[in-house]
Amino acid sequence: MTRARPDIGNIPAMNILKPARTEWGDFPDILIQADESAVKQHPFYLAAKAGDIAAAKQLVTDI
Numbered sequence: 898m899t900r901a902r903p904d905i906g907n908i909p910a911m912n913i914l915k916p917a918r919t920e921w922g923d924f925p926d927i928l929i930q931a932d933e934s935a936v937k938q939h940p941f942y943l944a945a946k947a948g949d950i951a952a953a954k955q956l957v958t959d960i
Contacts, residue, residue: 931960 936942939959944952 936960 941952941956945956
């Protein structure tokens with residue numbers, strides 16, 4: 898049974914804001930070079946996460 902969100906009517910909550918998924922194909926492995934909590938506390942983290950390329954570059958440079 899799916900529950901509907903009261904703020905959007907009868908649209909099931911499970912079908913809202915699911916990201917599109919695609920195959921990774923030949924995407925290379927990644928290397929973790931900083932603690933996740935340190936990255937998330939960086940002042941440019943949210944902008945970088947939202948797609949701001951300049952903020953992402955600065956975050957990587959600083960970390």
